[in-house]
Amino acid sequence: MKLFNNLNDHIGFHARVRGDMMMASDSVKSLNYGEAWDYINTIAAHIQSGGISKGDRVAILAKNSVDNLCVFLACARIGAVVVGLNYRLAPAEVEFIASNADVEMLFFDKEFDELRGEYLRSKPCVCLDSAEPAPLLENWLQSPANLNEVEINGDDILFQMYTSGTTGLPKGVLVSHYNVLANTYQAPMTTGVGGRVGEVALVIAPTFHAVGLVGSLLGVIYGGSMIIHRDYDPVGMIETLAKERISTVAVIPVMLQFSLAMVPNIKDYDFSALHSINYGASPISETLLQQGMEAFGCDFIQGYGQTESTMALTFLTAEDHKKALAGRPELLRSCGRAVFGTEVKIVGDDGQELPLGEIGEIVAKGPQVMQGYWKNPEATAKTVADGWLHTGDAGRMDEEGYIYIQDRVKDMIISGGENIYPAEIENVLMAHSQIQDVSIIGVPDQKWGEIPLAVIVSGGQPELSAEELIEFCRGKLAGYKIPRKVEYLDALPRNPTGKVLKKDIRVMMAEKYPPIA
The missing domain is CATH 2.30.38.10 (Luciferase; Domain 3)
Structure with missing residues (x-):
């Protein structure tokens, strides 16, 4: 066997040598490594008995949970490729991804039943939290099933995560076992901070995103423990950090801002076990960094990357953040330096x-x-x-x-940690009879960091209000992609070849939408 060949080797090892140590816990279920390994193997055997083979695509449409994680690891066990579906998308978007990925099976939460379109309803489905409208996972596992061992190599695909592009159509990024293992080794080599046996991480970021998913996998690779939150709760995050003696957590800056605002008595909490807060998706302000370091008394680390790079390409380390507060504030505008081996x-x-x-x-x-x-x-x-x-x-x-x-370069907008591609929104808006031309740009927002602004040419038609635009987009786009603000121009600036000059539009809108201080 090659060392570090696949994800499964690591979990099996921890189950053998530290089986009694807690692997993951949520509000419903808690499993140690030994229990988790048995549970993963049971789920894997039943997935195989349903006709799923190595290389087949299995989708997960669910919020964070121990069951969600174990289904993912069960798929990895037999070489099935997981397609994590973003439950914030519109039904049409979910349907496109599922059909494009050739999904053969779905695990989902009942609350997202309405997102299952014709394609997904035609496939075998298992519900993680309810006995309807599909078999409940617990009941589905009652029948006997035998696990057939499958050879998994480092270059086999572990998951297929969708990211939009300049065409507006999502693309399935193929990430291998080795990609994940490499990045989870690169991170601690670069930052000096990594998963350790006995440490407890808080998982808040959704696992349909690379940060949430790869962060969770980093925990099980290194034999750490995880407390899993189904949703981000500003107060709940603070209480869990203190009560559960959390060692590390990954967030986006807006989460820190919300939590600090919602817990005025934060000084009464004990965060002595917390050694680092990892953040990404946007830079952190000097003020928020100072507030965070004072409140939590821990190191801060920023990561930059994209789905196509598994997770991280660069890190702004804890030492870099300390340098920034010691007279080099410009470093906070940096996303750091290349990770080890990159x-x-x-x-x-x-x-x-x-x-x-x-x-x-x-x-x-x-x-x-x-x-x-x-x-x-x-x-x-x-x-x-x-x-x-x-x-x-x-x-x-x-x-x-x-x-x-x-x-x-691709004009991507990052709003509350979500990637938004203007072309996708523009394609939807151009179907409206009162819109002759449109361009979407990101403008600063106090709450979300950035939000999409629709700059429209009406061509003599009555101008649409923001409310009318929101109603038109409802059901066609995920809620966070829908523009809440609208501006009108007589014509969009274009270069000689007809390409819209978004940079010029940003200049036009800069006075009305200035940077957040």
């Missing part, structure tokens, strides 16, 4: 590396780079060229190797 550089339109300080596209090469896009060789070849992942983000690098993101 090259990062800035290139121009011709693909050639640019001098330090010049702005170009951020590209990276390392063992965490995806295996490609599902059934999309053209997009794969464009995104990963000669081993280099083209992130679509524009940035610069300083003489110390710190990366500063300047803009998004």
Whole structure:
């Protein structure tokens, strides 16, 4: 057997040597490693008995739970590829992903039954939290089933996670066992902080996102324990950090902002077990960092990456954050330096590396780079060229190797930690009879960091109100993608080839939507 060959080797090892140690716990169920390994094998055997083989796609449409995690690990056990479905999407979006992925089986929470379209309803379904409208997982496992061992290699696909692109259609990112193992080794090598036996992590981020999923896998790879929250609760997060003696948690800055605002007596809580808070999706302000470090008394670490890089490409370490507060505040605008075993550089339109300080596209090469896009060789070849992942983000690098993101080449908007691609929204809005032309840009927002703004050309038609626009988008787009603000122009600025100049639109809107202080 090759060392570090697949995820399953790690869980099986922990079950043998520390079977009595708690692996994961939520409000319903708690399993130690020994119990979890038996449970995972039982689920895996039943999935196999349903006709699922290595390489088949199994979808999960559910909130965080011990059962959700164990179903994922059961699929990994037999080589089935998990497709995590974002329950915040509209039914049509879920249906597209499920059919595009060739999903053969679904595990879901009852509250998301309405998201199951015709395609998913035609497949075998198991409910994680109810005996209807499909068999309850617990009951489904009662019949006898035998597990057939399957050889799993490092380059076998572990999960297929969908991310939107400039075309507006989601693409299935193929992430292998080795991609995940590599990135979970790179993170502690770079930050000096990693999963340890006996430590307890709080899992809040949804596992249909890379941060939540890979963060959870990091815990089981290193033999740590996890407290799993179904949803993010500002007060519940604070209480759990203290009561459960949590060692580490991954959040987005807006979560910290909410929690600090909702718990005025935060000084009364004991966070002495907490050694680090990891955050991503957006930079942290100096004020929020100071408030957080004062309240929690722990280190802060920022990660930057994307689904195509499994999780992390760079880290702004705890030492970097301390430097920022000690006279180098500009570091807080950086996303850090390349992780161990990864090259990062800035290139121009011709693909050639640019001098330090010049702005170009951020590209990276390392063992965490995806295996490609599902059934999309053209997009794969464009995104990963000669081993280099083209992130679509524009940035610069300083003489110390710190990366500063300047803009998004793909015009992606990050709102509350969710990635939003303008083309997807524009495609929906262009179907409205009162919209002649439209461009979506991100504008600053105090609560979410960024929100989409619809800049519309009506072409002489009556102008739509924000309320009318929201109603038109309802059911066609996930709620967080729907523009809540609307502006009108006589015409969108375009270059000679007809491409909309979003940069010019941002300049036009800058006075009305200034940066958040």
